[in-house]
Amino acid sequence: MMRYFLCLGILAAAVLVNGQPAFVSIDCGFSGDHAYNDLDTNLTYQPDGEFIDTGSNHELGATYVTDKPTQARNLRSFPDGTRNCYTIKNVIRGYKYLMRASFLYGNYDNDNSLTDNGQLAFDLYLGVSLWKTMRIIDADQLYIAEIITIASSDYFFICLLRTGNGTPFISALELRPIDNGIYHDVNQTVSLLLWERWDMGSDQTFRYPKDKYDRKWMPDGIGRSCSANLYRCNSNSEPNPNVVATTELVRFDANDPYAVPSVVMQTAKVAPDNITLEIDFRDGNSISPPPLPPPLFYIYLHFSELNASASASASRVFLIKIPGIKSIPYTMTSEYLAERHVPISYQADPDPSTYYLTLTKMQGSMLPPLINAMEVYSKINLASIATDERDVDAMMAIKKQYDNKHNWQGDPCVPANLSWSIVNCTSSSSTSFRVTSLNLSYKGLEDSLSTAIANLTALKILDLSNNYLRTFPDFLANLSSLQSLDLSSNKLDGPMPAHLCHKQAKGLLSLRLEGNPCSSGGACECSKHTNRSQVLVVSMAATVVVVLILLSVFFIWRRRRGKRQPSKPQQKWKQIGGSSFHTDNSRFTYHDLRMITNNFERAIGKGGFGTVYYGRLPDGTEVAVKMQKRLLAIDEGVTEELKNDELSSYSHAIKEFQVEAQLLSRVHHRNLVSLIGFCNEGYSLGLVFEYAAQGSLRDHLSEKAYSEKNLSWRERLRIAIDAAQGLEYLHKSCKPPIIHRDVKTSNILLSENFEAKIADFGLSKSFLSDAQTHISTHAIAGTPGYVDPEYHNTFRFNEKSDVYGFGIVLLELVTGLPAVLKFPETGHILQWVRQGLARGNVADIVDLRLKRQYDNYSVKKIIDLALHCTSMDANERPTMTVVSMLLKESLQLELARGEPEPSMSSYTEILDVSQSGTSEITSSAPEMSGPSAR
Incomplete structure (x- = not known):
């Protein structure tokens, strides 16, 4: 948590650089040596040379760049290699970012590539996960891909992958940090891909500095073809709805979850016939054919009353309709110039012709529907397991030192078919891959061997053969996992270091040294000094053994003698x-x-x-x-x-x-x-x-409980809150703090009225554990499935170890599954959950016994909290105080839902959040097609 606040300070200090926000603005393919200020935004754009080392620069002809941004005048293309990646560093892990990529083909290669098959196509990846498939069908069109996501590491890889339909290229990359308090739907498992962002009633585009986050607000698509994923608008002859406008400031409070700029909210549109306003977003993703599976939409409608004479008696009441989804009545506040928002999430139909909504005036309403702005996003999953950040840092340092530009791009291990040619990797846990083999043979290495290799702590096999090394690298002593070392055919002239001698003598290291100058004269063998040291060690060890045997004999004699004196x-x-x-x-x-x-x-x-x-x-x-x-x-x-x-x-x-x-x-x-x-x-x-009359929480989540009364989602949340408060008391109120060391569902006991109580928090670490014990005991190592991964390195428990175990408990509450699963291909619940989320539907991992009787946002909030609690880096985990607070917020979401709906395929009731001026409409997503995660 200290790191969290430190990051806040860093971000605050970096808010302005030379009078500008801490934005990263990259003009891809720009051949100049220096950065320049964009005339429209006054933002500083820099050449892309420091972010990528592959590809070639191209200038576009004047006919293609007229009325386009400056950054569209050139591009970088990637004719070589399957994957080429930009690396943006100095981002803050856990913070939200808006990232935008721009593409203008402009026939830069003079090949008229679009005439062959009608389009260029390539994949755009963020890290190891697909961001978007770019389909370029118009040489004169500037295409845009935008995403809001959370940084999972201290850097971003933005990669372009060749798919066989032309050469990938890119015109610009823009990274914008945004406040973590906005776009609450974005979390570790949910990123939002932009479809549309419209300023209703406006005839111009607004971005920075009008919008401090540099979101681009396009003129709306009603009556013309405008899209946030395209740069221009084409007018047509469709009827133009009435426009309402004001020059007065539209207010939003400090906690507003969307922070729509006043200039955007100062215009609005009403229905052309004063009855129905239809808003079509089917072309928002510039896609052909339609996406599969169908998108899970997140739509944000933004309202503000611009009619000063409107009153409570003349309020706007209208139905929000989406094809195939239950209509929702909405009463728009009559408060003048105050922002209000309606977020909607729903699973779309496979037919893109249904990608629209209508606002229809209800009987008795004195005023027609009005809307000021609208955003449409679809959910994308960036939950693919990547390489451990420490290994990525080490491999990037190795790459930098050896200046390899063509084969070493992006994540070293993932995806497997694009992993770096010099590494082999294994998945050491449910959250990361580790580099376990490194082959640097025939690389012309001399004695300036990269010390970054020492940071590959999981490395088992290291091949340094056929190079020009003259001395044994000192850092080899730090590779505790190393099992095989090939130093053959170098220039080594000995002697071999003692630590290698010792590992080899114990059979812990396979070592190859043939083909070195020292191998012919025996200098590569362990030195006599080392041998003498080994002899001395062996002699001392033998002496200790003899002493121990004599002491054992003595104590056995004393013990037998003592048996004759029963009183002692x-x-x-x-x-x-x-x-x-x-x-x-x-x-x-x-x-x-x-x-x-x-x-x-x-x-x-x-x-x-x-x-x-x-x-x-x-x-x-x-x-x-x-x-x-x-x-x-x-x-x-x-x-x-x-x-x-x-x-x-x-x-x-x-x-x-x-x-x-x-x-x-x-x-x-x-x-x-x-x-x-x-x-x-x-x-x-x-x-x-x-x-505990009701037994343990595990009893109620086990398979045996399927035929009995099942815990509802609200009951599960209350149990989680109770348990979190118990742990919080141990951590904060006890002096010194008490670390439980074995947080699990079988140690959460339930009273007659299902009040949860933590058990075994003071039990002796000298005794073994048993998951079936009512008041069980535990060993120092805890219980498999719940043990903090850091414990295996430090052999120490702390408060964050308990937080990790509690995160697993939360996943059990959501899924109903045990921490260690019975099906061997996914043996741990954390891995199973991540794989389920990657398939695109939260409902696939939720306990079937809940029968979809829960608030979607409440469940998502708990999943996100559980993933934070189980972060591999203990410093990234929240305290139990924060956990308790977030659990209570999730319970409030569930309580606001009212009585459970009989079918979760329709909307739940509107939840009015008065502080933020937000009304929330949630539609539970029907299950996507394809095999169930269960």
Whole structure:
């Protein structure tokens, strides 16, 4: 979170550079050496040489660039290679950006390529995910591709891929940071591809500086052919609706989620017949043929009353209609010059002729429909798994040093058919690929070998053969995963470093050195000094082993001698469990526990530590009694000899158990399982907890629960909020903070009224875990599927480790699936969710038992939160305080939905968000065609 606020500071400091916003504006193919200021926007555009090292520059003829932006006068084409990529650095991970690419063919190659098959076509990629397929059918048209997305790393790759239909080219690239508070639909899994952005009633285009984010607001397409994806408008003879305009300032507050400029909102259109206004956006993506699968549209309608004489009695009431979707009545506020917005999301029909909407005046309305501005986007998925950012940085540094321009483009590993020729990669997790093999043979390398190779921490195979290396690279000592090293046919004259000798001697490294000057004289072998060191180490190790054997014999003798003195272990036990153990809770005797549990009759859980029994106090209170199984066995009549052995072996475990009780006794919160009392008598240790009548959350999400009452989405959200508040208390209110270390659905217990309580937050790390335990125990390594990936590197838990586990819990709440899945091809829930989202429909991953009775935005918000919680970089994860806040916001979205609709194929009710002046209409998307993710 500190990094988050630091990034805020950096962004704030970078808002103005030479009086301009922190925009990146690239004139592709510009042959000049210096940047220039655009005459229309006064924005500084720079040559593209520092962003790409392939392709060739071309100037366009004057006949094609008349009335076009300056950046359209030239382009860069890519006749060589399948993938050519721009790299834009210094972006801020987690921030929203508007990115725009422009393309004007202009017959730059004098080939009239469009006359052969009617079009040029190539793919535009953002990172490793398809942004858009560009189809160029008019040599004189400037085509535009625009996207709003969130940066998933500290750089962007923008790649053009040859698909066999002509040579890719590009005219301009523009990157604009935008406020994270606008376009709430954009998140880690949802990016928005622009179809249309219209200024209704205007006859000119507005962009920066009128729009601080440099969005291009085009004249509307009613009565003419205008598109945000094309540069020009063509008038036609269709009837022109009435235009309403004002010169007064149209207001929007600081929290407005769209921040439409006043100059755009100062014009509006009303229906030509004062009844119905039809708005067609079927050509918005300049596509042919129609996209498959059909798009999931996000439409934002922007309204402001421009009639000063309008009053509440003369308000505008109209129906918003989309073919095949339920009509929605909308009452436009009569507040003069105040912005209001209606966002709509819906799954489009495969037939593009249905890509329009109408605003129709309702009976009783005194005024006709009016609209000031409109934006149409379609959802695209940029969720493909990319290469680990650390490996990308290392490979880019290697590329820069060796100046390879043609084969090493974009992401080193993904997609597999376009991976760099010098690497092999494996998917180390559900979120990234790692470079595990690097082949730099025959590259003419000398002793200036790139030290960036040392940053490839997952590297297992390194081939440096057939080069001109004279010394062993020092950084090889840092490659802890290295298993195979080929240094054959170089100029090495030895000696071999000690660390390589040691790894080779242990069988951890396969090493090839033939063909070096040192190999013939034996100088490549380990030096005598190294051998002497190894002998010394071996001798010392042998001495230590002998000492340990003698000590073991001594202690065995002492132990056997001690068996003849049964009173001493009893004294030792009293020291372990005596006066140093204090809690503020009730003390029970072993006899009490027998009575409470009816002689330990009903076991409700069993784990590595021991067994949990159902019990009932004399006043009728239900409890769960946890007994340490070894100590329970001692009181059941075993021999004195075994008793002494047990006490000797488990004395440390007893101390840990006491620490747990002391911890539990001082922690009190409604969302934490309460300790009622303890037993510390003789050889018996036990803890008495409040009983969770509804079992664990895992019980209710398991396959066995399918035939029983299912948790609704609201119930799941309330459980998540309860659990988050419990963890937040442990992290913030306990001094020192308590790290749970094993957050999972089986450790979230439910009371009779389904109030969630966190269990096992104070359990000893000395005992094993068991997912079926009612009040289970856990090992230091947590539970597979929930363990923070960073733990495997640091072997340390912290608050963000708990956040990771909670993110997995959220995914279980959404999907109903366990953390570790049964089908082997996608063995972890995080990977399964990402793959499901990549198929384009959130509904595919949502638990079928919910029967689509949920608010779409609420579910999307939880998925996005879960993905943030499970970020590979712990610094990018939110705190539990932030998690709790976002969960409550999601619950409010669900509560605003009202009673569940019988079918989610129609809109839910309008949600009026008064603070932002936003009314929200949500249509649940019907499932896309194709196989279900389930």
